Amino acid sequence: MSIRYVATSKLPTPYGVFAMHGFEDSETGKEHVALTMGVVDDGEPVLGRVHSECLTGDALFSMRCDCGAQLQAALQAIAKEGRGVLLYLRQEGRGIGLMNKIRAYKLQDAGADTVEANEQLGFGADMREYGMCEVMLKQLGIRSLRLMTNNPRKVKAMETVGVTVTERCPLQTGRNPHNERYLQTKAGKLGHWITPPET
Numbered sequence: 001m002s003i004r005y006v007a008t009s010k011l012p013t014p015y016g017v018f019a020m021h022g023f024e025d026s027e028t029g030k031e032h033v034a035l036t037m038g039v040v041d042d043g044e045p046v047l048g049r050v051h052s053e054c055l056t057g058d059a060l061f062s063m064r065c066d067c068g069a070q071l072q073a074a075l076q077a078i079a080k081e082g083r084g085v086l087l088y089l090r091q092e093g094r095g096i097g098l099m100n101k102i103r104a105y106k107l108q109d110a111g112a113d114t115v116e117a118n119e120q121l122g123f124g125a126d127m128r129e130y131g132m133c134e135v136m137l138k139q140l141g142i143r144s145l146r147l148m149t150n151n152p153r154k155v156k157a158m159e160t161v162g163v164t165v166t167e168r169c170p171l172q173t174g175r176n177p178h179n180e181r182y183l184q185t186k187a188g189k190l191g192h193w194i195t196p197p198e199t
């Protein structure tokens with residue numbers, strides 16, 4: 001595994017002060033970050049979020065997806081418990097990168113759904129892999145998670161890297177008229193556990 005722990009610092013946020021741990025992957029050049037709060041290496045399951053980078057949603061307030069709202073809700077939930085972990089993984093655009101995500105959004109503007117757009121560009125619907133989580137969580141002393149996600153693939157991925165998911169905590173937030181079709185496609189084609197809105 002080419003992932004290496006680099007350093008830890010404090011990260012004050014509106015939700016509380018986290019510890020920020022940096023990791024780098026010498027093979028891909030990607031720099032991943034883990035935020036923790038409280039004691040997470042005591043062997044008890046840790047409330048956790050494995051968040052994939054979404055520059056548009058996390059930093060630029062995009063309403064095309066639900067990522068920004070999920071990121072905030074996860075940090076809030078961790079702060080409320082005073083204990084937890086958030087892995088911020090640099091696999092933008094479900095692993096296809098930012099420029100290809102913009103190409104995919106252009107295809108979506110012309111009528112494709114989020115899966116069709118990836119496929120038209122020659123990619124799979126979801127190109128992410130989670131091997132780096134093994135090293136990151138091991139470094140932090142975390143062996144089991146109460147995982148905040150609606151994505152069944154993520155639960156499976158954690159188990160593949162040897163992390164036990166003791167509980168799956170739904171993270172449904174950020175629904176708006178601009179991401180309605182996106183959420184429907186995630187539920188219908190990618191199998192996400194997303195409850196349809198009340199009609």
Ligand SMILES: Nc1nc2c(ncn2[C@@H]2O[C@H](COP(=O)(O)OP(=O)(O)OP(=O)(O)O)[C@@H](O)[C@H]2O)c(=O)[nH]1
Nearest residue numbers: 052053054065091092093094101104114149150151
């Ligand atoms: N290729 C592509 N990537 C997207 C699109 N919308 C969001 N993303 C990326 O998708 C990732 C987030 O994945 P989602 O499928 O929304 O959610 P998830 O992380 O799998 O599942 P949750 O844990 O429930 O949030 C981020 O890397 C985003 O940049 C899109 O239309 N096309």
Ligand SMILES: [Zn+2]
Nearest residue numbers: 054057065067
């Ligand atoms: Zn997003």
